[in-house]
Structure formats: structure tokens, C-alpha cells
Amino acid sequence: MNKNKLGTVIGFTFRNKVKTKAFLITTLVLAIIISIAINIPYLIQLFTGEDLKSEGTKIGLVYGQQVELAGQLDSYWKEQNNDEFTFMKYDTSDAAVLKKDIEDGKIDGYLEFSEEQATLFPSVVYSSNEDDGLNPIAQAELSAALQAVKMQVIVKDSLTAEQIAELKTPVQFDAQNINANPNASTVVEEKDEAAEMMEFGVVYLLIILFFFTSMTTGNMIAAEVTTEKSSRIMEILITSVSPLTQMFGKVIGMFLVGLTQIVTFILVIIGNLLMPQNKELLADFNIDLSQVSIDVIVYGFLFYVLGYFLYAVLFAAVGSIVSRTEDLGQAVMPITMLSLAAFYIGSFSMGAPDSMLMKVSSFIPFLSPTTMIVRIGIGEIAMWEIWVSILIMLVSILFFGWLSAKIYRTGVLMYGKRPTIKELRKAMKAYKI
């Protein structure tokens, strides 16, 4: 293989692909989609959250017959220092007046105690002109407050203030992992959880990136080879440069195209996350980019490269046996299926990364790029397992690279209908390849 010529093929492939409109548009559209997706939480906050906060809910509190209860509720609420909603006192229980005030916007709704005395504590009704009544948070706060008032009313003075406070605190319920370091403080545990979340996200991102870029670049390779064949430039190419140089030049060139795309996406993601509004949001969710484990990234990249080359040589081989671009979709179907299997096994098993299915498939060359990343990122894995899997990948790349080069060498000279395996083998023999 001539190094100079390999460089020429790589350069030509890369330049011409990156310059195409299709590539530029896909990359741009995806970058925009990623930006929007990252900013969605902020946008939601912008449109809803701020609105709710700016004007707190005002609730009319009808004293009516239950002056004592209403007074207790009001004073209890004031003690809480919560601005989720505020009470406005109404002595009258005249529905018409209250309704008018709701319509005028003075209050959002009103709270009324029923007059029955059948139970110790009357039932409470909230009336407003909105279908969904109070927002869930306010509703929860309100019923907690009512619960507290109810307790006060029932126990009266039979319990001390401390006892009442003790009653109100919910039971402390802690889950404990017996394997965890007993000395670890809760703060560290919380951080671990955040890191785990982060790792989960990174693994998922890596799987998607692997699947997406290998499929698009792989299909581009196949399409390119078929185009060269159908436009008959192949005959000139193959007399100028050895098929092996040609095939690997294309594969490497397209790899650089994929890498360019990935780097672009990563820059877009990082750029978006560093914007001030998203920085706060990240902090809210306890996400710290520095917590991303370097191991996952490094192995992720390694398996991406290996996986890409494994799939790419197959795509090149398939491209070489197809004579017309229209037949290409059908011909690459088996490879697409294989990659879909890798994607789904990987992503569906993220909840159970140490299952037998995952253990087995992380050693199967076409599946390991995704499954291994899940195991490294989320599951538990021994170092030797990773390296055995890498070794298997390398051996498969050599084998399939060699096989694909043979198919490529034969396929590019065969025109007409797609040859069967038998015809291909016969042709290989005839061409002495």
C-alpha cells in the first residue's frame, strides 16, 4: 500500500464529503436540534415557572361561622413564612361578593369551612373559576396546613408543643446499602448518585453517537463505492491505485468526516451547557461536567473507532458488489439490522448492565461497541474483560478487512445484477484474488 496514495485518497474523500450540501445541512440541523434540546428546561422555566412566581396566589379565607378555625389557619400559615399563597380575610360568606372579587382578580379563589358539626373538624371547600383549581404545590401546602390546624383543634391542650411538633414530623426512613463504605457521609453518597446520573447520560450519548455516526458514514461509504462503480470511474481508479489502498483510504477519509461531525456536536453541547442560563440549571440538578469519568470517554472513543472500522469495511464490501445506487438500500439491510441490534441491546440493557445477555454480547464484535460501553460506564467489569473484547475487535477488523478487500477487489469489476455468494466466489477464483 502506497502511503502517498493513501493520503491522496483520504484527502479527496474527506474534502469532497465535507463540502457537500447534504453533509453541511445535516450537521447544521442536528446542531440546532441539540441546542434546542439542551435549552428546553430553561425555555419551559422561562414560559411557565417565572409567571407563577411573579404573582403569588391569593386565597380568600371566609371566616363566616368558623371564626376560630379560620383564625388558627391564618396564623399558622403566617408562621410558616411561605409565599406560595396568601390569605385574604372575608367576614361574609356571601357567594356573590366572593364571585365578583374573583372576577375582578382580587383573589384567585376562596376557602370555606362547612357548617356541619357532625365531625370534630368540618370539611373544606375551595372555589375558583379555574378548571384545575389550585396548582398542585399550593394544594399540597394548603392541605398540610389544614392538617396541622386539625391536629391543634383535636388535641387542644392535652399535649405539649414539643409533642405536637414531634407528631408532625414524618417518620425517618433511610435505605442503606450494606456494601457501601460505612464511614461515607451522606453528602458523598449524594454526589455519587449525581455522578451515576451523569455517567448514565454520557453512556447513552456515546451509544447514540456511535450508532448515528457509524450508520451515516457507513452508508456514505457504500454509496460512494456504488457511485464510483455505476459511473464507471472505478475502472480508472482501480488501474491507478490498488483496491486495498482505495478501500482503506475511503474508510479512513470517511472516519475523519464522522469525527468532524462528532467534534462539532460535542462543541455545540459544551457551548450550550456553558451558557449562563444552563449553568444554573446544571447546578440545580447537581450535575458537574468534571464528574464525567475519563475512563468511559477514553474507552468509548476506542470502541467507537474499532466499531466504526468493523462496520465501515463491511459497508465498503457491500457497496462494491452493488452496481446501481437504487439497489444499495436493500443490500446494506443486514448490516443495518446488526447495528440496530447493537443499539437496542445496549440501550435497553442500561437498567441491567450486568445481565448474561450483556456479558455475552460485549464479546461479540459487532455488538461490543455499544454493550461494552454500557458495562464500563454503568455496570461492573474487570479490566481483562475490556482488553479481551478489544482484542476480539482487532482480530475481527483484520479478518473482515481482509475479506472485504477481497470482495471489493472482485465486486468492483462485476457489473449487472447483484452477485450471489456463489457467483462471487467463482469470480474470485477466476480473477485469482
Added chain:
Amino acid sequence: MESLKLEKVTKQFGDKTAVNELSLQVEKGEIYGLLGANGAGKTTTMRMVLGLIYPDGGSIRYNGKPHNDELRQIMGYLPEERGLYPKIKVSDQINYLAQLRGMPRKDADKSLRYWLERFEVPEYYDKRIEELSKGNQQKIGFIAAVVHKPQILILDEAFSGLDPVNVELLKSTVKELRDQGTSILFSTHRMEHVEELCQNITIMHRSNPIVQGSLKEIKGRYPREQVALGTTSEVTGLENIPGVSKVTIQEQGGYLIAISDTSAAQQILQTAMLQSVVEKFELKEPTLNQIFIKEVGESHE
């Protein structure tokens, strides 16, 4: 020394023999004609010469050496179904192809500009192939084959699909390359091109070389069987001369007389001179087309 020498080259595809014991040699600065019907084995022969496929028997030698990687730099190829990248600029792809053939980019660009100038289409430098007409695409295809100044040039149906003006342009270019010392293996269906360009030819029929040698010598092997006669007035009784098998009156005046014996020609001339004034008399040598049809049994124009 011959640039290209094939010795008893044989190629089989399964049970079918594609080329059977073909020997030929192309000298430096020679255009060698390879003729034959479709499926006669021309393309297979060319592919073997190019090293795309290997012969089952016999040997192919280039400047005395067997096939090797250096050949990629000194060979040029214009395939029958010529192709270029439809969506890529002429300059980009020609320079790419030249670089693959081992030419530095700068030299390649210079050579491309020279050829575009030579074909009077310098404005195509920045055009994409799909923007060009079919004939012009062919010119670019031809440039792709010669841009790196090959020593051995393989042209498969170089002139098909071109208009007469461009055929002349390409023909003169091919002759020029020959005069510069390029060895050219040339296949075509157009016999008049072969008669004009080639010194030596091979006619292949069903995988076998059936007629081989220098054009002159081959023609000498076939008897002269036609007389062209032009007179000022009508001549009668020509068909009664012994040895004359058929008399055809030509559209533009004059006669075309088929003879089975060369001695009949003298009698035809005498008869004509007695009756009228002879303006033209020619004992025609067989055209390559006639030889081809005679040997292969069908026309391939």
C-alpha cells in the same frame, strides 16, 4: 524494444474461454489496433494488460518486465464506458486521478490546463462533469487517461459518440502522442479509424485471434475483387465479360464491378474505352471492413 508484449495469453472464466492464446506486441510509438465483435475478448484482453485480472496462461511483459506496481504510473486507460465523478469539478477529479498515478499536484494542474487548452475548452476547469455535454465529458475522460503522460496508453473505443470535428481533434491528438513515443493499444469498431491510425492489427473472433499482422500485409493477402469505373456515357455489355460476377450502377454515376479474377479488370477497361471516355478506373484493394465481415461473418458498424 517492444513496450508491450503478450505471449500466448489465455484467460478462462469457468468453462468459458475468454481469450485463447493471444500473442501481440506493441512497439514504442506505435498504435496497435485490436478489433473484434462484442464479446470477442477485447475488454478481457485490455483488463489483463491493465493488470485488473491475471491471465491463466502465457505472459504479458511491459518494457521487458512482468506486471508490477510501477506500471500504474506509466499506464493510461480510457475505458469503453468512460466515467468520471458527476458532481465533482473537472480540475478536482483530474488532479486527483493524476496524483493517484504518482504525479505531483502542481504538475498535474499544469498538464490539465495544457490539455484543456489543447481541446479548446479551458473554461471547463471549474465546471462539474454533469454540467458538460456527453461529447465534452468524453474529452475530459480522454484527458484523464493522458494527463500523467503515460508511456503505455490503452484506449477502448476512444472515438465512439463524438461528432466528426471532435473525432478529428482526438485523432490528431492520438497521432501526436504516438509521435512522442507513446505505445497505444487501441480497440474500436470503426474500421476507417484503424486504417488511418494503425500499422498492425489483430482481429479477434470468439476469443481467438483470427487475423494478425501489418495492415498492408493483411490486405495483400486478400485478392482485389472490385473495380470502380467512371465514364462520360453509358457502357454496355460489362456483365458479359468473363470473370465479372456483378455490376452495380452507383447513385452518383459510374459503376462498381465485382470480379472473381483480377485479369477481368483489363477487359473491363478496354470495353469501357471502346464505348466511352474513361474518367476513373480503380482496381480497389479490399477495405478492412470487407475483410472483417469476411472473417467474422457479420457487420459491426
